Amino acid sequence: MPAIHHPLQAWHTALLDGLNRRFEETSAQEIVAWALETLGDGLSISTAFGASGMALIHMALSLDPYVDIFYIDTGYFFPETQALIHRAQAFFGRNFRRVSPPLSVEDQARHYGPDLHQRDPDLCCHLRKVVPLGRALAGRTGWMAALRRDQAPTRAHTPVLRWDPRHNLVKIAPLARWTEADVWRYIRTHGLPYNELHDRGYPSVGCWPCTRAVQPGEDLRAGRWPGRAKTECGLHRGPEESVP
């Protein structure tokens, strides 16, 4: 399929449905290859440097060493995450695009008061994640992320492909059908770097004020926003957005 430059015209529901049926039978590597070929340099990959993200980055860079890969630096990374970014950039031999929120942590505290993450985490996530994501994806035609259905009930129905009307592009989740075991098999097989917090009970690592270790048997994302009903930061909304 040639590169698609007019997503609103091209990504109609029937096409997405047909591709999703096909991608339920194909490997993650084949989906990544399809996305790179179809979307060309309109494709961006976002990562928060989780275990799945490291596998996805490796797959993509094996096929296209220049593909756009970005991360949102909220200003609240754990030191272990900062260390992983340095190790990952050395391992892959290239840098990733760092995207910052409009306000520094200090300026946000001046404008909104201290510890907004405790008082209004939805607003904090909006300012520090959702707004910069929109800027990072402006003008892009495809967005690839390492979402998996087994990560949380809110992600159980993640399609491989869906239309994202918020960013006006097609969103791709090549690892949607993967399990936690699949990810770690891939990481061990390829000797990929990963966040050492994963070895200390943090299967999902986000901002340090809003992340704790999980107990055996807990949901993989149970350590995010502990004690609150909040389960997602707003970056990845549900498949109800799949219809153009």
Ligand code: SF4
């Ligand atoms: S995860 Fe916590 S610290 Fe990070 S942006 Fe959201 S509320 Fe703020």
